[in-house]
Each structure stands twice: as structure tokens, then as C-alpha cells.
Amino acid sequence: MSHIGSKLIKIPANVSVDLSLQKVSVSGDLGNLSLPFSNISININSNGDERFLDIKPINTGTKKQNAESYRMWGTYRTLVENMILGVSKGYSKTLELIGVGYKAQYNNNTLILKVGYSIDMLYEISSDVKVDCSRSNIIVITGIDKQKVNQVAAEIRLLRKPEPYKGKGIRYLGEVIRLKEGKKK
Template identity: 45%
Template sequence: MSKIGKLPVAIPAGVTANVDGQTVKVKGPKGALEVTLVEEIAAKIEGSELQVSMNGETTRHKAMWGMSRTLVANLVEGVTKGFEKKLEITGVGYKAAVQGKNLNLALGYSHDVIFPIPEGIQIVTPKPTEVVISGIDRQKVGQVAAEIREFRGPEPYKGKGVKYAGEFIFRKEGKKK
């Protein structure tokens, strides 16, 4: 029995959910999202809760159950609160700035890295060394943050690069004479 899968997803006031076959659509104050569940999983609305259940008892059914419930819960949370990831930039001369629909990153290369901001994502730079990525789709927010971090990941000797806020970088000792 999945501890996560058996929990119902609460649908708060101001949010409408609709189940059409395998597709779950959620609409709220921040926008609308939808997810298509796998064939092994069924979803139904009971009052102000959305219940996710298995159609069988195989290992795959059990594996998909908790994941599907979490995907639906992320839809509800996304249209009510939204998601946010913070990146920190460390290094002399390393900085970020939003220019129109692009994020301009100076990361120690001979050229600036220009990252086009995808649709449905907002990027702000409160400080030149801080990037805040927000949106309603959790997967998309995490993917954009990972792509920006990939341009210059943190290195273990000086700690320079782009890292997630609160991420611990294991530091290494340099050469000894």
C-alpha cells in the first residue's frame, strides 16, 4: 500500500478540477495545467478532494500510484501558489541580468551566455549574483534552473559557478608542495 498514493489531493476554494478519462485538468487563480495519467491509474473527484487509485495490483501499478498522485498534487499547488527556484552565482565578475526576454549571464567565458526565457517562466535578478526562477509548472521551473546551472556548475576548489540556493558544495584541498 503506497503511503503517498492513498492520500487524497485537497482541492482548495477557487480551484476547479476536471477528470476526463486519463487526463486531469486543474484551473486556478494563477493559470491552468493538465496531466495525462498512465493507463494503470484512475482518478476521480469526490467532493472537494481528488482521489487517485490503481486499476490492478502489479509492481508497475504500485510504482505509478504514488507518482501520479504527486503529479496531480503539484498541479493543484502550481495553480494556487506557484513554484520558485533560487540560484546563486559565485565568482569574480560573474553576474546575471534580465534583458527583455533573455537572461544575460557573464560566467567567465570570452562571451556572455544568453539564455532565452521560455514561455510560462518568469526570471528576476534581485541582485547581480542571484537569479529567481518562478512559474506554475514545477517540472518546467526545475528544468530551467538546471539548464542555467549547467552553463557553469560549481567547481570544488574555489566554489565558483552557479549553484542552487542552500546547496552544499564539497570543497577539495588544492595541490601541496
């Protein structure tokens, strides 16, 4: 059994956590996030100046409900920790466009990609994610929700996945693409 759920989550000074009946809300300098939960209990513990979140599964109900709460224990802990880090520091993902003439532009919540197709690829960006294309071949995606930032980055990458022979396409910054050898005569 994993012990991820039993670790305490440290709450920074600039973050406030609100626990309602079946929802945890986190607000910080960058924004607000909330998460509904079930079959677990969340408590705030104080140790001097430091505050911690303690997440425990609830052992009431049938054997099946107890098993469900233990399975989701570590998942809820990680989701709450990601929310706290998101509202205090934020998340960012960087994509690079590799290829001759590959460019990206951002205007009016639309990302315009020129990635080797006969037409420009358009991708609509939601309001809770910010995109920066200061250089034409680098896309920086930032936001407070880790899941949304990574989902937007993955969807943009799928518009032109790196191909295995020359490595052209959209890839994460620092991603290594193993190139295949071409045909031999």
C-alpha cells in the same frame, strides 16, 4: 510497497479540477495545467466544505497491466498534487552567482550570463517560466509547473557548475559545496 498513492489530495477553494476521460485539468489563480493519465481512476470526494482527490489503480486487464498501474499510482498522485500546488501557490527556485565579475541580466526572454568565459552565455527562457534578476548575482525562477521551473534552474546551473576548489560558479541558494584542499608543497 509505498503508500504514497493511497493518500488523499486536498483541493483548495480557489482551485477547480476537471476530470475528462483520460486527462485531468487543474485551474487556479495562477494558471491552468493538464495531465494525461492511463490505468488509474481519479475521483473527487466531498466531506463538508472540503474537497479531496482520490486516486486508485485500475485492476483490469492482464497481470502486466495491473503491475504497471500499481507502479505508476504514487507517481500520478504526486504529479497531480504538484499541479494543484502550482496553480494555487506557484513554485520558485533561486540561483546565486559566486565569483568575481559574475553577473546576470534578463531582457526579451533571454538570460545573459557573465560567468568567467570570454563570451557572454545566453539562455532562452520559455514563456511559461518567469525570471527575475533584480540583483546582478541572484536569479529567481518562478512558474506554475514544478518540473519546468526545476529543469530551467538545472540547465542554467550547468552553464557554470560550482568548481570544487574555490566554489566559483552558479549554485542553488543555500547549496553547500564541499571544497577540496589544494596542492601541498
